[in-house]
Amino acid sequence: MGRSKYFTPNEVAIHNTVEDLWVSFLGKVYDVTPLCEKYKGDVLLKPIIQAAGKDISHWFNQRTKEIRTHIDPLTNCSLPYCPNGRFVHIPPPYPDSDWANDFGRPWWKDDSYCVGILSKKTRYIKIINTLTSQDQVIEVCSEETMxxxxxxxxxxxAHAGSYTWKYNGTNLNMENTIEENGIADEDEEFYKLSMNDDTFLQAIHLYFNDDLTEA
Known part of the structure; x- marks a missing residue:
């Protein structure tokens, strides 16, 4: 098994249509497009479609990882709490002959929909190509290796692998994270000092190896 892929919230947010629908919750990212295809036209899809590209951790009990519940004032029973409306695989509040629970695992417990991990903290870094003098600012996940x-x-x-990556003149360990390579996260300092982080971003320099090792 390979290492799980990390995603930024912005990467999740672009998957916001019925034909391409991602959500995140409890630290993981899920592609529920197949679920939308399976239940196409079902009114119970509406809350999920409305949440496309968003984090829905508030739908869940953080401790039990189950759908949040509340006490129904009429029956005094514990029922799933769905403030945005009942959704796919949530049973009706009262007995209903049309309800079929033969779908197996509910979608939020089905790991086949999971595509990766949601980053707890993203960072912007500037990458400067010393060969072309071009620079690019990209958003990355703090948990990612170089x-x-x-x-x-x-x-x-496309030839990024044909360069030596350095910070402050020191070769970076490509199997370590940014932080592990000594590139401190200064976002909080930028905020406190009202500094323009785009101007003062730490820069990683790429030095061409004179060897196009990758086509």
Whole structure:
């Protein structure tokens, strides 16, 4: 099993249509597009569609990882709490002959929908190509290794693997995170000092190895 992929909230947010619908909750990211296809036209999809691209952790009890519940004032029974409306795999509040519970695991417990982990903290870094003098600011997950950040950077430079990555003149360990490579997270300091973080972002410099190792 490979290492799970990390996603930024902004990456989740772009998947916000019925044909391409992601949500995040309890620290993980889920692609529920197949669920939407399976229940297409079902009114119980509405709350999920309205939550497309968003974090829905507030739907769950953080301790039990189950759907939150409340006490029904009419029956005095504990029922799923769905302030945005009942959704797929949530049973009706009262006995209903149309309700079928033969769907197996509810979608929020089905790991087949899980595509990765939601980053707890994202950062912006500036990457400067010393060969072309071009720079690019990208958002990354603080949990990612430099090798994973390199993969993010490939959209701007397909030969990113043909460079030596350095910070303050020191080669970066590509299997370590930004923080582990000594590049401190200064977001809080930028905020306290009202500094423009775009101007003062730490810069990673790429030095061409004179060897196009990647096509």
């Amino acid at each position: 090798s994973e950040i390199l993969e993010r950077y490939r959209k701007y430079n």
